[in-house]
Amino acid sequence: MNTAAFADFRSYPLISALTAVHPLADRLEVHWADGRISPYHHVWLRDNCPCPQCVYTVTREQVLEIVDVPDDLTAAAARIDDSGCLCIDWQDGHASRFDPGWLRAHAYDAQSRAERQAGKPKSRLWDSSLELPVFEFAALKADPNILLHWLLALRDTGLTQVRGVPTEPGSLAEVAKLIAFIRQTNFGVLFNVQSKADADSNAYTAFNLPLHSDLPTRELQPGLQFLHCLVNDTEGGESIFVDGFAIAAALRQEDPAAFSALCEIPVEFRNKDRHSDYRCLAPIIALDSLGQVSEIRMANFLRGPFDAPTEQMPVLYGAYRRFIAMSREARFRLIRRLDPGQLWCFDNRRILHARNAFDPATGARHFQGCYIDRDELLSRILVLQRQ
Amino acid sequence: MNTAAFADFRSYPLISALTAVHPLADRLEVHWADGRISPYHHVWLRDNCPCPQCVYTVTREQVLEIVDVPDDLTAAAARIDDSGCLCIDWQDGHASRFDPGWLRAHAYDAQSRAERQAGKPKSRLWDSSLELPVFEFAALKADPNILLHWLLALRDTGLTQVRGVPTEPGSLAEVAKLIAFIRQTNFGVLFNVQSKADADSNAYTAFNLPLHSDLPTRELQPGLQFLHCLVNDTEGGESIFVDGFAIAAALRQEDPAAFSALCEIPVEFRNKDRHSDYRCLAPIIALDSLGQVSEIRMANFLRGPFDAPTEQMPVLYGAYRRFIAMSREARFRLIRRLDPGQLWCFDNRRILHARNAFDPATGARHFQGCYIDRDELLSRILVLQRQ
Numbered sequence A, B: 001m002n003t004a005a006f007a008d009f010r011s012y013p014l015i016s017a018l019t020a021v022h023p024l025a026d027r028l029e030v031h032w033a034d035g036r037i038s039p040y041h042h043v044w045l046r047d048n049c050p051c052p053q054c055v056y057t058v059t060r061e062q063v064l065e066i067v068d069v070p071d072d073l074t075a076a077a078a079r080i081d082d083s084g085c086l087c088i089d090w091q092d093g094h095a096s097r098f099d100p101g102w103l104r105a106h107a108y109d110a111q112s113r114a115e116r117q118a119g120k121p122k123s124r125l126w127d128s129s130l131e132l133p134v135f136e137f138a139a140l141k142a143d144p145n146i147l148l149h150w151l152l153a154l155r156d157t158g159l160t161q162v163r164g165v166p167t168e169p170g171s172l173a174e175v176a177k178l179i180a181f182i183r184q185t186n187f188g189v190l191f192n193v194q195s196k197a198d199a200d201s202n203a204y205t206a207f208n209l210p211l212h213s214d215l216p217t218r219e220l221q222p223g224l225q226f227l228h229c230l231v232n233d234t235e236g237g238e239s240i241f242v243d244g245f246a247i248a249a250a251l252r253q254e255d256p257a258a259f260s261a262l263c264e265i266p267v268e269f270r271n272k273d274r275h276s277d278y279r280c281l282a283p284i285i286a287l288d289s290l291g292q293v294s295e296i297r298m299a300n301f302l303r304g305p306f307d308a309p310t311e312q313m314p315v316l317y318g319a320y321r322r323f324i325a326m327s328r329e330a331r332f333r334l335i336r337r338l339d340p341g342q343l344w345c346f347d348n349r350r351i352l353h354a355r356n357a358f359d360p361a362t363g364a365r366h367f368q369g370c371y372i373d374r375d376e377l378l379s380r381i382l383v384l385q386r387q
Helices: A042-047 A100-105 A110-118 A137-142 A144-156 A172-176 A244-254 A256-264 A310-327 A374-386 B042-047 B100-105 B110-118 B137-142 B144-156 B172-176 B244-254 B256-264 B310-327 B374-386
Strands: A018-023 A027-032 A037-041 A075-080 A086-090 A095-098 A134-136 A159-163 A191-193 A209-212 A224-232 A239-243 A267-272 A277-282 A285-287 A293-296 A334-336 A343-347 A351-355 A365-372 B018-023 B027-032 B037-041 B075-080 B086-090 B095-098 B134-136 B159-163 B191-193 B209-212 B224-232 B239-243 B267-272 B277-282 B285-287 B293-296 B334-336 B343-347 B351-355 B365-372
Touching: A018 A075, A027 A042, A027 A086, A037 A042, A037 A100, A037 B310, A042 A095, A042 B310, A095 A100, A134 A137, A134 A144, A137 A144, A137 A159, A144 A159, A144 A343, A144 A374, A172 A224, A172 A343, A172 A365, A209 A310, A239 A244, A239 A343, A244 A256, A244 A293, A244 A310, A244 A351, A256 A285, A256 A310, A277 B374, A310 B037, A310 B042, A343 A351, A374 B277, B018 B075, B027 B042, B027 B086, B037 B042, B037 B100, B042 B095, B095 B100, B134 B137, B134 B144, B137 B144, B137 B159, B144 B159, B144 B343, B144 B374, B172 B224, B172 B343, B172 B365, B209 B310, B239 B244, B239 B343, B244 B256, B244 B293, B244 B310, B244 B351, B256 B285, B256 B310, B343 B351
Parallel strands: A134 A159, B134 B159
Antiparallel strands: A018 A027, A027 A037, A075 A086, A086 A095, A159 A343, A191 A365, A209 A351, A224 A343, A224 A365, A239 A334, A239 A351, A267 A277, A285 A293, B018 B027, B027 B037, B075 B086, B086 B095, B159 B343, B191 B365, B209 B351, B224 B343, B224 B365, B239 B334, B239 B351, B267 B277, B285 B293
16 A cells, blocks of 8 residues: 555556666666666656645645756655655655656656557547447436447547437537537537528538538637537438548558648638638648647638649649548448437547538428537546546 | 629739730749739639639638549630739630739749748747737727737737726626637636635645646647736735747757757646546647747646656756746746736737735735637737728
């Protein structure tokens, strides 16, 4: 049993016990029972001291600033105590005590870092054969474990359907708040997707909408999009989805030059009406620091004129046409009609969605939508996983 | 006079008249009265056709998708008409007509692109000698031109004060809505900055808060932060501001290796309590595509343990300590006490703010705060500039 504090609300299981600690000039070398050896610099250990002087116990936020500790502070003594914690007496008289579970979880030897990297969640790419993850609203409300499964499906597969949602306007907010508060935009908190004479977006017409992400015109595209069907009596209007990451992966394979152009040449997207004028300049495909596809930004109807050096213009058009053409291929597309009481919830930064044209003369069609950001999804997952 | 449509709500003044148009294999070469020559590829022109078949006139959003036009489409004829517009008859029978003001504004010859780049707004760096931009709430409400000046000061200087704001709780929302809706967070829509026993952030204590940006724990740090003083009878609690871009520029000059480390090594920031667990991994200094400093992400009390390869750890600590030490230098700091009815509004992604400790025993202190994102600020500026 150990009782060392840490600046966190999570628990850190004991992976392996501390067996020895060796002081070096600028660091301690810690040995674990499973044979791993982890270095911890003196400055890192002092910085992460979890004692109540260094960390405010109520917020678990640091009050120490490392710049207030001498540059050359070293440990006067280091030992493993009876409860298996690492104890350090600093030259200036301060003392620190580290939980071995916490210490291992934050070890920065190469092997520990590689393990953490490998343990990160990965996107599961999909095509037209996707077995759609479907959840019942009642079950999501009743069971935190089913809720967690829904959120993990959103994070890793990116497309889900929820059924059994009331069809009263505003009911969507009840579903959204299972995750967090809603991200407001200039289109409102909940927006009504209906054909309107005074539309301020092609989404509010009966036109077909080509595959797109919502609000590519914002620096941060909304992380999750919800579309809730209240009424759907019209002919047409089917929902179409593709996994933008899967298309990007195929493009990378089949036409690397086109893939590079979409990663490198920024494109401007614009949402404008009489009261707003949003613009965002960014590449269509974003890569993370490891070179993996991390985001798709795409909406033909919101795109500004391409602005690129003359010699790049044909390259950009070739790549753009190729990407759109691929997104129209049957191998990638999932097509479904949404019925009243059902809703789509999907990763708006990965999954492109489209709508077939519908005929407003054949009946009523009323969807409501809203957004929640990825930060809120990931926070909710981490809190549910604490249990 | 010309009457050509365009897919926008802005106007495009005539900079120079069209004098000639020469067809080449894949593009038109357009000559302007001021001697400039601009190439426009056929595909670019066809893509940007503003006719009511290609652009829905209500939303001014494109309905044409360029992938539906043959790859090798070329102009059958091109001429300048009596009103000075560029008219094109396409081989497939479609016809396009382009306003010369619009065409020049979107020209992508090297000179036109360089002009546009040079015309982009630039940050005005400041130090402790800043003459603080101060605005009266009544004037902001009454005069759209003064409102625009406030917003431009926020965009370019990053720190402003507004005076004459009512001290009733909630009044801040009236100021915020001069720009746009408020960005909600897990701390609420308006948050109360008061010392609380059950604080979920060190901000809600009487501690000093070191220089920081708010919510570095989110993928998108809030663009604007408001802090409105309702009551301030305590001793201490002065506000301190530094221009993070100015400090980064000085660091780049004085210690290029430290600057690079803060640009390259990602750091994790965390907001956690019993109900949320936000984390964001990103470098402290972000650069834009031109290598210019575009964002500072910093809050020592929200920082997680550094996670970097062993050999980088001393480099990262050295750079981090240096940045913090610089932010404490008098040359950069502006220190002011905020009185009731005054508010700070600043660029939270550039300006770091701090608070001296205060003594709750000496009186009451109640601030309210909120956030608006940069997208909304820039949209509001563009709409006001349309007039």
